[in-house]
Amino acid sequence: ALRPTSPARNGMGGLWPGKLVYRAVVLLMAAQMALGFGLSPGVARKDLRxxxxxxxxxxxNLANNLKSWFWYGYSGLKSPAGEDGAAAQPRRPAYREDGLDDVRLQVFGYGRSPLLADFWASILKKYVKIWNLFFPYELERPSHYEEGEHGLSHSDLLVLKLRDALVHFFYRDSIELAPEGEKDLAHHLFVSPAVKRTRNFELWQRIAGHVGLGLADLPAEKWDELERKRVAIDELRQRNTEDGTGDATSSVIAPDGSRWDCIADFNRTLRSFLAGFLDGEAPDEAVRQVLEEKCLRLAQLVAFSDNDMKDILRIQHESFDxxxxxxxxxxxxxxxxxxxxxxxxxxxxxxxxxxxxxxxxxxxxxxxxxxxxxxxxxxxxxxxxxxxxxxxxxxxxxxxxxxxxxxxxxxxxxxxxxxxxxxxxxxxxxxxxxxxxxxxxxxxxxxxxxxxxxxxxxxxxxxxxxxxxxxxxxxxxxxxxxxxxxxxxxxxxxxxxxxxxxxxxxxxxxxxxxxxxxxxxxxxxxxxxxxxxxxxxxxxxxxxxxxxxxxxxxxxxxxxxxxxxxxxxxxxxxxxxxxxxxxxxxxxxxxxxxxxxxxxxxxxxxxxxxxxxxxxxxxxxxxxxxxxxxxxxxxxxxxxxxxxxxxxxxxxxxxxxxxxxxxxxxxxxxxxxxxxxxxxxxxxxxxxxxxxxxxxxxxxxxxxxxxxxxxxxxxxxxxxxxxxxx
The missing domain is CATH 3.60.10.10 (Endonuclease/exonuclease/phosphatase)
Incomplete structure (x- = not known):
């Protein structure tokens, strides 16, 4: 009833009497709104969303499909069960067909293996640094596995890159080879079980032990020797803290480099023990040759098959690009x-x-x-x-x-x-x-x-x-x-x-x-x-x-x-x-x-x-x-x-x-x-x-x-x- 029925204008500037009444009512409403909110009569309220x-x-940088929390496309060792769920005839497992499939079945079982994912995340990521920007590996990147490179399959390329990273881990004897400093070096992983049982060392033993890189059979006196060298690193670190040349959290070493000498000594002894030379007198070349062979076997054990690599890389492109x-x-x-x-x-x-x-x-x-x-x-x-x-x-x-x-x-x-x-x-x-x-x-x-x-x-x-x-x-x-x-x-x-x-x-x-x-x-x-x-x-x-x-x-x-x-x-x-x-x-x-x-x-x-x-x-x-x-x-x-x-x-x-x-x-x-x-x-x-x-x-x-x-x-x-x- 307050609205004009025609847009015609008059001498009141286009405001019809009915409109004036309407505006007066509106002003009264605004004043009531303001008073209702405890505000001055000149202020009202409106919604703001x-x-x-x-x-x-x-x-x-995280969305690369070889990082173990993804692995989309990875199927693992296929179960011999038939398509209809009926029991199939027993047959030898076949995944990479590299002589390790029986071991692979024993360690990881059929299908997607949480244990394998744990090894990648807890050992290969944390210690070996396969995804760390300070190191040259970046194994998660699909571009490293372009088909036809060196005439190798996706799976074989992965194995070689894993082997190199594993070998390098045992040779981080200086700041040039360990750009993050002392953090996560081998002496942090290889701690004597008689001193402290750690989850990561047990994980290493559980998998690497199958290719001769475990220390389960290491004599007690050899563990003691390794432990003395590990303790020497910690003692020097503590001494640096007390005399002001470092602090308890720093990777920076004493000016004379003696801390890295201790680290190199520990690594040298560890390499000899892992290679099977317990007397510590084997030539470095002989130790390295055996260590490289064992690291190659470990890389083969934890690598994916070529079929899984193809599926992983395909889904990487479709989902993660x-x-x-x-x-x-x-x-x-x-x-x-x-x-x-x-x-x-x-x-x-x-x-x-x-x-x-x-x-x-x-x-x-x-x-x-x-x-x-x-x-x-x-x-x-x-x-x-x-x-x-x-x-x-x-x-x-x-x-x-x-x-x-x-x-x-x-x-x-x-x-x-x-x-x-x-x-x-x-x-x-x-x-x-x-x-x-x-x-x-x-x-x-x-x-x-x-x-x-x-x-x-x-x-x-x-x-x-x-x-x-x-x-x-x-x-x-x-x-x-x-x-x-x-x-x-x-x-x-x-x-x-x-x-x-x-x-x-x-x-x-x-x-x-x-x-x-x-x-x-x-x-x-x-x-x-x-x-x-x-x-x-x-x-x-x-x-x-x-x-x-x-x-x-x-x-x-x-x-x-x-x-x-x-x-x-x-x-x-x-x-x-x-x-x-x-x-x-x-x-x-x-x-x-x-x-x-x-x-x-x-x-x-x-x-x-x-x-x-x-x-x-x-x-x-x-x-x-x-x-x-x-x-x-x-x-x-x-x-x-x-x-x-x-x-x-x-x-x-x-x-x-x-x-x-x-x-x-x-x-x-x-x-x-x-x-x-x-x-x-x-x-x-x-x-x-x-x-x-x-x-x-x-x-x-x-x-x-x-x-x-x-x-x-x-x-x-x-x-x-x-x-x-x-």
């Missing part, structure tokens, strides 16, 4: 229309940023903060992207964790591990690694009688410098035991407003990627310490932001936390048939975030149930999170912006795939099934399932705020909502 997302995109994945990753981001993203395992950030700019749905997303997880400019890290049309960036920071140092520190070392801050460097959203500039550290909280770092952080915020939190001032790679290669990035985002009378929303967004390995109590403790350290730094950062810039309206923490919500997801941690039961113990990190810190696990339903966010053939867990908390108000006034609702989007469910026995192509398994699977995620489009470009799926949520608004804007909003046009 902010969408945030979290995505572990699987770093390009970065140039294909980057477009699919951006496509997944575009589907969710979020204005802020936390991105884990980000390494090729230029490729991601360029692809985002090229997509009309993501063209306004900009990388505002990225930090390498290492203290060098290598490998992956954690980044935050934000929509430049929706937000101004008011502050950037990061946290370098030190959980492993805290967990193993003695009382004296623990006193050196406290939160401190220094000014970082940033260019084009990339926070510089700590080794690239000089740092002045300021203790947080005034430890040791020193003044608090609050004023320094305020200066950093005002000058646009990243606020860098660490728990140690020892940040060089050779001091690695003092810090974790894990970080969190922190960003203060302020929503853009069209009118100065409007109130913007300020959110503090953190993105992180915590310590690896699920269903492991030690790893759970480290993740808990990392989370506590993140929240300590984030609390100080927020305090300084509010003192310098203004109140924070919401805190959002997103990331790959590498832990399920509760122990019902894990085998061997209790019998919990119903994951939503209140009797199921919560994992430490989630309990700390939700109970101690008061965050909401946005992705959990009302019963606490979660959908998996990562899918491999080994496990499917919900380990990605978006946590949200609205800070307590300071004073008794109503908040200019209040968080009314947080709503998560549905999480995509993934089906694994197997090879069809009839066609050899991939076919989908039922939801939740993994038996016979040869590929998990990432995986190409199969059947009705689109391409999955990462081993995680993205998750997202909407935050809805009520924000203060001038009465004039309130009128405009109401008129617009009523579809009234002059």
């Amino acid at each position: 902010i969408r945030v997302g979290q995505y572990n995109i699987l770093a390009a 970065w140039q294909q994945r980057v477009q699919a990753i951006v496509g997944e981001i575009a589907k969710r229309e979020c204005s802020a993203w936390g991105i884990s395992e980000l390494d090729e950030h230029e490729d991601i940023s360029n692809a985002l700019r090229s997509n009309p749905l993501t063209s306004r997303l900009r990388l505002v903060a990225f930090k390498h997880r290492k203290t060098l400019r290598v490998d992956d890290g954690v980044g935050i992207y934000a929509d430049e049309g929706d937000f101004d960036v008011e502050g950037v920071g990061y946290v370098r964790y030190g959980a492993a140092a805290v967990a193993r520190a003695d009382e004296r070392q623990r006193q050196q591990l406290h939160l401190r801050v220094h000014a970082g460097r940033i260019a084009d959203g990339i926070i510089a690694p700590e080794t690239e500039y000089k740092k002045v550290f300021h203790p947080v909280g005034g430890q040791g009688g020193l003044p608090s770092a609050d004023e320094e952080v305020a200066k950093m915020l005002q000058q646009g410098q990243p606020v860098a939190y660490t728990y140690t001032d020892k940040l060089n790679p050779e001091q690695g035991r003092w810090f974790d290669e894990r970080v969190a990035t922190l960003v203060v985002l302020r929503s853009k407003v069209e009118d100065e009378a409007d109130v913007a929303v300020r959110i503090l967004l953190a993105a992180t990627h915590l310590w690896h390995t699920q269903n492991n109590p030690v790893a759970e403790e480290l993740r808990l310490i990392e989370t506590q350290q993140m929240m300590q730094a984030m609390s100080h950062f927020k305090h300084c932001v509010e003192e310098t810039l203004g109140s924070v309206d919401a805190e959002v923490v997103c990331g790959d936390f590498n832990d399920a919500p509760n122990f019902a997801w894990y085998e061997g941690r209790g019998d919990f048939p119903d994951p939503s039961s209140p009797d199921v113990p919560t994992t430490p990190v989630v309990e700390y975030m939700t109970q101690a810190q008061g965050f909401m696990d946005v992705l959990a339903d009302v019963d606490g149930r979660r959908t998996p966010t990562t899918y491999t053939m080994a496990r499917s867990y919900p380990i990605d999170y978006i946590f949200v908390r609205q800070p307590e108000l300071r004073g008794g006034d109503a908040a200019p912006a209040s968080l009314l609702e947080v709503k998560a989007d549905d999480v995509q469910q993934i089906r694994l795939a197997r090879q069809s026995r009839s066609t050899g192509t991939l076919e989908l398994l039922p939801f939740g099934a993994s038996e016979d699977a040869v590929t998990g995620t990432p995986m190409p489009a199969v059947g009705t399932q689109d391409t999955v470009p990462s081993d995680h799926v993205p998750v997202s949520a909407t935050l809805r705020f009520k924000v203060a608004q001038s009465c004039a804007d309130a009128v405009t909003t109401i008129l617009h909502n009523r579809d009234y046009h002059s």
Whole structure:
């Protein structure tokens, strides 16, 4: 009844009397809205929605298919059972047909072998360094196995590369041959069982012993000889610490080189024993010849067959090729229309940023903060992207964790591990690694009688410098035991407003990627310490932001936390048939975030149930999170912006795939099934399932705020909502 029936204009500037009455009613409504929210009569409220997302995109440097947590396409030694499941006639196993198939069956059994994967990850990765950038092997790269190279098969090429890496491991006698220093050298693996039983040495014995590289039959007096030489290395290290020529965590040796002399002596004796020369007097050439032959046999034992290599390399190209994945990753981001993203395992950030700019749905997303997880400019890290049309960036920071140092520190070392801050460097959203500039550290909280770092952080915020939190001032790679290669990035985002009378929303967004390995109590403790350290730094950062810039309206923490919500997801941690039961113990990190810190696990339903966010053939867990908390108000006034609702989007469910026995192509398994699977995620489009470009799926949520608004804007909003046009 208040709307005009004709667009004709009159002498009142086109405003009909009915329209004047309508506008008066609207003004009254706006005043009532303002009073209802405890605001001045000149201010009303309107909704503001902010969408945030979290995505572990699987770093390009990690997505190589010969790394043992993938091996998509690897089938292992095939069982002699017939196609119809009926028992077949006994026959000799045939895998590589190199004279070791009987041993292979005895050690690894039929099918995909977890023991073999463990050997690759725990021995070949950790000690032999087959994937380490500081060493020349890079065995995971498919380009090393181009068909026809040297006239060798894929499998034979792999064997030769493995042999060379194994031999080199026993000859790392100097810093030139061991670019990471003393870390993970042979004397760390070969420890006398009479002194200490270690899982990795037992794993070595269990497999390498079958080709004559075990030490199970080594006489006790020879073990004692080897142990004395190993202890000499540790004693010299301790002496360097005490006299100031090194420290307990350093790989740097004494100036006279005597420590490397001890390491070379240990390695020389170990090589002789492994080669079968127990008197230690054999010529070096003879020892090397025998050692190379045995390392060749070990390489053959743990290598893949040529058929498996072909399938692995084919699926590598279809599922892991970065140039294909980057477009699919951006496509997944575009589907969710979020204005802020936390991105884990980000390494090729230029490729991601360029692809985002090229997509009309993501063209306004900009990388505002990225930090390498290492203290060098290598490998992956954690980044935050934000929509430049929706937000101004008011502050950037990061946290370098030190959980492993805290967990193993003695009382004296623990006193050196406290939160401190220094000014970082940033260019084009990339926070510089700590080794690239000089740092002045300021203790947080005034430890040791020193003044608090609050004023320094305020200066950093005002000058646009990243606020860098660490728990140690020892940040060089050779001091690695003092810090974790894990970080969190922190960003203060302020929503853009069209009118100065409007109130913007300020959110503090953190993105992180915590310590690896699920269903492991030690790893759970480290993740808990990392989370506590993140929240300590984030609390100080927020305090300084509010003192310098203004109140924070919401805190959002997103990331790959590498832990399920509760122990019902894990085998061997209790019998919990119903994951939503209140009797199921919560994992430490989630309990700390939700109970101690008061965050909401946005992705959990009302019963606490979660959908998996990562899918491999080994496990499917919900380990990605978006946590949200609205800070307590300071004073008794109503908040200019209040968080009314947080709503998560549905999480995509993934089906694994197997090879069809009839066609050899991939076919989908039922939801939740993994038996016979040869590929998990990432995986190409199969059947009705689109391409999955990462081993995680993205998750997202909407935050809805009520924000203060001038009465004039309130009128405009109401008129617009009523579809009234002059």
